[in-house]
Amino acid sequence: MLKSHHCGALRSDHAGEHVALAGWVHRRRDHGNLIFIDLRDRFGITQLVFNPDHSATAHQIASQLRNEYVIRALGTVRTRPEGMRNPDMATGDVEVMIDQLEILNESREPVFHISRETEVDEALRLRYRYLDLRRPRMQRNMILRHRVTRFMREYLSERDFVEIETPILIKSTPEGARDYVVPSRLHPGRFYALPQSPQQLKQLLMVSGFERYFQIARCFRDEDQRADRQPEFTQLDVEMSFVDHEDVLQLLEGLLTELVPAVSDKRVQQSPFPRLTHTEAMARYGSDKPDVRFEMLLIDLTDLLAESGFRVFQQVLQAGGQVKAIRAPGCAGYSRRQIDELTELAREHGAKGLATIQMRDEGPHSPIARFLSEAEMTAILERTGAEPGDLLLIVADKAPVVAQVLGQLRLEMGRRLNLLDDDVLAFAWITDFPLLEWNAEEERFEAVHHPFTAPFDEDLDLLESAPGRARAKAYDIVANGYEIGGGSIRIHRRDVQSRLFRTIGMTDEEAHAQFGHLLEAFEFGAPPHGGIAAGLARLVMLLAGEPNIREVMAFPKTQSAVDLMTNAPSGISARQLDDLHIQIKD
RNA sequence: GGAGGCGUAGUGUAGUGGUCUAACACGUCGGCCUGUCAAGCCGAAGAUCGCGGGUUCGAGUCCCGUCGCUUCCGCCA
Numbered sequence A: 001m002l003k004s005h006h007c008g009a010l011r012s013d014h015a016g017e018h019v020a021l022a023g024w025v026h027r028r029r030d031h032g033n034l035i036f037i038d039l040r041d042r043f044g045i046t047q048l049v050f051n052p053d054h055s056a057t058a059h060q061i062a063s064q065l066r067n068e069y070v071i072r073a074l075g076t077v078r079t080r081p082e083g084m085r086n087p088d089m090a091t092g093d094v095e096v097m098i099d100q101l102e103i104l105n106e107s108r109e110p111v112f113h114i115s116r117e118t119e120v121d122e123a124l125r126l127r128y129r130y131l132d133l134r135r136p137r138m139q140r141n142m143i144l145r146h147r148v149t150r151f152m153r154e155y156l157s158e159r160d161f162v163e164i165e166t167p168i169l170i171k172s173t174p175e176g177a178r179d180y181v182v183p184s185r186l187h188p189g190r191f192y193a194l195p196q197s198p199q200q201l202k203q204l205l206m207v208s209g210f211e212r213y214f215q216i217a218r219c220f221r222d223e224d225q226r227a228d229r230q231p232e233f234t235q236l237d238v239e240m241s242f243v244d245h246e247d248v249l250q251l252l253e254g255l256l257t258e259l260v261p262a263v264s265d266k267r268v269q270q271s272p273f274p275r276l277t278h279t280e281a282m283a284r285y286g287s288d289k290p291d292v293r294f295e296m297l298l299i300d301l302t303d304l305l306a307e308s309g310f311r312v313f314q315q316v317l318q319a320g321g322q323v324k325a326i327r328a329p330g331c332a333g334y335s336r337r338q339i340d341e342l343t344e345l346a347r348e349h350g351a352k353g354l355a356t357i358q359m360r361d362e363g364p365h366s367p368i369a370r371f372l373s374e375a376e377m378t379a380i381l382e383r384t385g386a387e388p389g390d391l392l393l394i395v396a397d398k399a400p401v402v403a404q405v406l407g408q409l410r411l412e413m414g415r416r417l418n419l420l421d422d423d424v425l426a427f428a429w430i431t432d433f434p435l436l437e438w439n440a441e442e443e444r445f446e447a448v449h450h451p452f453t454a455p456f457d458e459d460l461d462l463l464e465s466a467p468g469r470a471r472a473k474a475y476d477i478v479a480n481g482y483e484i485g486g487g488s489i490r491i492h493r494r495d496v497q498s499r500l501f502r503t504i505g506m507t508d509e510e511a512h513a514q515f516g517h518l519l520e521a522f523e524f525g526a527p528p529h530g531g532i533a534a535g536l537a538r539l540v541m542l543l544a545g546e547p548n549i550r551e552v553m554a555f556p557k558t559q560s561a562v563d564l565m566t567n568a569p570s571g572i573s574a575r576q577l578d579d580l581h582i583q584i585k586d
Numbered sequence B: 001g002g003a004g005g006c007g008u009a010g011u012g013u014a015g016u017g018g019u020c021u022a023a024c025a026c027g028u029c030g031g032c033c034u035g036u037c038a039a040g041c042c043g044a045a046g047a048u049c050g051c052g053g054g055u056u057c058g059a060g061u062c063c064c065g066u067c068g069c070u071u072c073c074g075c076c077a
Helices: A056-062 A122-127 A136-158 A199-207 A245-263 A278-285 A311-318 A336-348 A374-384 A399-416 A494-503 A508-521 A536-544 A574-579
Strands: A018-030 A035-041 A044-050 A070-079 A094-105 A181-183 A191-193 A212-220 A232-241 A275-277 A322-328 A355-360 A363-365 A391-397 A427-431 A436-439 A444-447 A474-479 A482-489 A529-535
Touching: A018 A044, A018 A094, A035 A056, A035 A070, A044 A056, A044 A070, A056 A094, A136 A212, A136 A232, A136 A245, A136 A536, A199 A212, A199 A232, A199 A508, A199 A529, A232 A245, A232 A482, A232 A536, A245 A427, A245 A474, A245 A482, A245 A529, A245 A536, A275 A278, A278 A399, A278 A427, A311 A322, A311 A391, A322 A374, A322 A399, A336 A391, A336 A399, A355 A374, A374 A391, A391 A399, A474 A529, A482 A536, A494 A508, A529 A536
Parallel strands: A044 A094, A275 A427
Antiparallel strands: A018 A035, A018 A070, A035 A044, A070 A094, A181 A191, A212 A232, A232 A529, A322 A391, A355 A363, A355 A391, A427 A474, A436 A444, A474 A482, A482 A529
C-alpha cells in the first residue's frame, strides 16, 4: 500500500506517528512560505502542512501542486496549535507535517469544480462522468446503492435464497416492451434479445427445484426514457415455490421495512404496508401508483348530481361518466391566475375543463354555482367536508379521465401545500389487478402484467366467457408515488397457460413457437410459484432523496439513450457488419 | 411521434432591441504573503453569446429552422 492511513482516519491519538497518505489535492492554500494542502481520498480529507523550515524539498514540490493532482505524502501527525483546530472536519484536530512529497500524477484543470457542490450542466457531468463520480454527491449515492444491494443479498441469503445469474443473450418475445436485439454471427438473420426481465428463466429455475431464487438482474427495454426510466436498469428479482401471494408480500415487506432504517435516515410511514386494490387506488387516489404520504382523497359526487340541470354534468352522466372532487385546504384565496394554472394542468391530462368552488368568508364562490340547485351545492359541501378557506376542484368525465386528472391535481396540490414529507417512505401494496385488458388497436386482449400471471382461481373460467373481468394474482409495490416493483403468482399448469395464450389471441402453434420451452417445462412437475421484481435504482433514488434515476447510476444514458462519455451507440466497421451478415438500409 | 423548459469565458450566473467595446463570482496564470481551512491582497489572460437563416439602421435580446440536454404525453407484457 502506498498509504498507512486513509484521509479520514487520523485523530489526535495519532499525534507523533509517522504516516503515509495518498490521494487527490482537494484544495491548496499557499501562503508563500507555509503551504496547506487538503488531501482527499474516498474516506475523508486531511490537512497537510509544508514548512520550508521543516523540509525545503517537500515545500518546493508542494508549491507546484494544483487541484486534483494525485500525490503521496509522508510526515508526522501532530495536534494542531490551540485555536487552529477545525471543528467542521472529522480530522480537524490534527494535521500532518510533511517531510517527503511525491507527485504520482498531474491533472488538467478539472472541467467543473470537484471540491464545491455547485450545480453543473448535466450533459457536461455525463461527458466527464468519472470526474462527476469524484464529487461527494455521487460518491454518497454509489455507496448507498452498494449498501442497499449488500443488504438485499444478506437478507435473502439468510432466508435460504440462492443467487443465480441468468443469461443476457436470450430469445426475443413478441409481448411487452421493444427488445434490444443482438445479431448473431454464426446464424445469419437471427438475433438474440437482451432480457426485459429474467421472467421465464426464473420460472424455469422453480421447475428446477431451487424453490427460492434471487438475482440483482440487469434488464433492458428499448422504450423512451423518463426521470425514473433508463434503457438498462437493475431489478431485485425474486421467485419462490410453494407460496401464495401472501408469502411474497410478506417477504418483500420485511426486507424493505428493515432495509430503510439500515441504510438511510428515512422513516417507513407504515408497516405492514397499507394494501389497496387496484380499483380502490384508482377510485380514491386516481392512480395505480398512489403517493400515500398524504390524504386529499378523491370524493365521488356522481350520485348527488344525478338530477343536475348543469348540462356538462348531465352529458357526462348520461354517457356513464362520473363527477369527482378533491378538497384543497386553505386554497380558497387562489387568484384567477392560480386557478387558470390548475385548469391548464387539468386540460393537459385530458379534462375538458375544471370546476372550482372557493369557500370564501361570504360563502361558496363558483363559476358553476348558478347551474347548481341549492340542495346540490349543500350536498357537495357536505360530502366533501368543505370548510371556510378550502378550495374544491371538480372534474366530470369518463372514469379513467377523472382519475388521471384528479390524480395529477392531487399531486400538484400536495406539492403546493407541502404535504410531501421527504423524510418518509410511504410504501403501499396495490392488489387485485385485472388480468387482461382489451387492446382496441390490435383487437385482442393482452396481459396487464404479463401472460404468465395466474388468474384468481374462481375467475379461471372467465378466460373464455368474460376475459376482461378476470382478476389477476398480481401485486405492485409503490412508494411515494413511484411504482418500485411488481409481481404475481404464476401459472404453473400447462393447460392453464395454454388457455391464457389462446385468450390473448395466440394460436397453439404461435404459443409453441414462442413459449414452447416454458409449456414443455410445465409438463415436468412444475411447482406452484410466484415472485416479485423491484426496481433497484428507483428505490435508491428515493432513499437518496434524488429527483431522478441517473443520480444513482454510475454511467447513465441521456434521454435519447446516448452515452455522452463513450458516444455509444456508434457505427461499426464494414468488417464487423459483414461478419454479422448485416447491411445498413439507408 | 408530440408539447414545454434550458443553452452567454473552464464552471455557475447577470444581461429581455441601442455606450454590450458583454458584467459578476468561482476557477486558471503571475506577483506578494509562516496558521490557513470557501485563506488574503495586487495584477493578467480567458466568450465566434449552441449552430444556421431571417426581421431591423442596429440582435446575446425578436422570428423561423436545426442540434444538444431536460421534464411531460404517447410508449414502458
